[in-house]
Amino acid sequence: MTFPRVVIERDTDSEESSSEEEEEEVAEEVEVEVEEITEKDNGGEIEEKVLDAKKKEKAPITISLKKVCKVCKRSGHEAGFKGATYIDCPMKPCFLCKMPGHTTMSCPHRVATEHGVIPAPRRNTLSPLDYVFERQLSPRIPKIKPAFVIPDQVDCAVIRYHSRRVTCLEFHPTNNNILLSGDKKGQLGIWDYSKVYEKTVYGNIHSCILNNMRFNPANDGTLYAASSDGTISCTDLETGMSFPLMDLNPNGWQGPGSWRMLYGMDINPEKGLVLVADNFGYLYLVDMRSNNKTGEAILIHKKGSKVVGLHCNPLQPELLLSCGNDHFARVWDVRRLEAGSSLYNLPHRRVVNAAYFSPQSGRKILTTSQDNRLRVWDSIFGNLDSPSREIVHSHDFNRHLTPFRAEWDPKDPSESLAVIGRYISENYNGAALHPIDFIDTSTGHLVAELMEPNITTISPVNKLHPRDDVMASGSSRSLFIWRPKEKSELVQPKAKRKIILCGKAKKKLNRKFVGESDDDSGDDRFSSKGKTKNTKSKKTESKSTPWSRKVKR
C-alpha cells in the first residue's frame, strides 16, 4: 500500500483552559498507519482525508488536534480575535507597517494622531518654481478645514442596496442629493438620499465589475462607466438606456488570456475625451462627440499589468496621472503620448490602488499603495524623485474587498485633508469596527476616525460631496450617508433618521438595525419609525427624475 502516513497530534488542553503551564505541556503524539485506521473503521473524517490525499498523490499529512496558531501553525500562541481585539501572530511582521520585530498592538504607527509619518529625505535644493511658490503662493494657502464640518455621523442608509459589494460611488455634479453607485455585478444604482426610499438600480448595463464612472461634463444626464466586461457604457440616467462606447471583447469569451477588462477611467473635458485603461497595461482614448476611439491603444504601464487608476489634472487636463499593478504611478502629457514617454514615474513597493492630483490646484499628488502607505508629493513642479511624506495606514487587503482609495477632500481649501477606509478593526465598546479615517496629509495626523456601531463591515469606498458637508460610504453591499453631527440634527432629527433594509436584510437584520438591540450605547439613530412603509416603498420609481436635468452648453 502506498497510503501516506498520518500523524495525529492530540491536544491535552481543555477548551477553556488557558493557563500557561498547560499550554506548554508537550502534546501527545500518536502515529497511525493508514491501514490501521481503515481496518478499525473508526477513522471517519480522517479516513476521508487520507483518501483525498491519495487521489491527489500527496505525501504525509499531519492532522493536528493540538491548539496552534492559525497563521504560523506553531503552538504557544494563537492569532485571532480575543473579544473585539485582534491579536497578531508574533512570528509575522507587523500587520500594519510590515516591519518585523513587533505586532500591530505595539506598532509605533498604531496611534496615528501622534505618529504615522515617515519624513522623506530632506531635499537641499529647491527648483526656481518651488522658490516662487514658497514665497508668493504659500502664505495665501488657507488652513485645513475645521474638524466640525467633517461628516461624522450616519444620517441615512440603505442596507444591502446592491446584490454584490459596492465598487465605486459618485455624486451627481449638479443635483445635490443624488448618489450613483456601482457594484461588482456591474449594476448601477441611483439613489436620492433626500427622499431615502427613492432608489433605482439598472442591472443590464454591465455584466461584471463596474470599476469607475464619470459624468459627461457637458450633459449631467449622461454617465460613462468602465467595467471588467471590457466596455465603456454611456447611460442616459433618466431612461436607463445605455450603449457601449467601446467594447474590447467584441468576440466574446475566448479565454482568460485575451479577455480585456477596463479599470481606470477619467474625462478630459477640454478635448472631449474619455480616457480608459485596461488590465494589460494599455490606455485608450475615446472621443465623446463621435463616440469613436481615437488612435491606437498606448502601453502606459508594464505589459500585462492592470492600470487601475487614471486622473486628469483639474487645471491642466492634458496632464494625466495613472497608476497600477506594476507598482508605479506615472505622470503623462496627453499631447505626447507613446509607450515610455511618461514625464515622471513614481515608484511604490506594492500595487498602487489610486493616484490623484489635488482637487483645486492640481499641484499635489496622493497615492494609496498596498504596502500600507499613503504617499504625498507636495508639488508636481518640484522634484518628484521621492514623496514628500509617507503615511502608514492600514488598507492593504486586496482580495474579497474593493481596493481602498484615499481621496482628497474637494472642499478643503488647504488641499491636505484626505479620506480613506481602514482595514484593521478597532475595539469600540466591545465591538470590532473598521473606522473611516480623515487624515491631514500635510502632517500625517489622524483628524477624525468615523465609526458607527451598526456598521460592522469594512468601508473601502468613500466619496466626499463636491459641495455639501456630506460623505457617502459603500460598505459591502450597503450605502451610507454621513453628515456632521450638528448639521445632521438640523436636517434630520435623531428620531427620524432613516435606514432602509432591502431584500433578505429585511428579515435578517431587522433586529440588529431597528431596535430590540442589545447595543447599550443608547443610539437610536437607526430607529424603526416608518420602517414598514419604507421597505414597502423601496422600489418606488421617481416620476420626476431630478438627476436627469441637462446642462445647457
Added chain:
DNA sequence: AGTCTATGTGACC
C-alpha cells in the same frame, strides 16, 4: 455554529 467560496497578488520554482 460551522463550512464553503468568490477571488487578487506575490513568491517561488
Added chain:
DNA sequence: TGGTCACCCTAGAC
C-alpha cells in the same frame, strides 16, 4: 516567463 500555490482581521449563503 509562466505555472502553481499560499494567503493575517471578508461577507454572506447555506
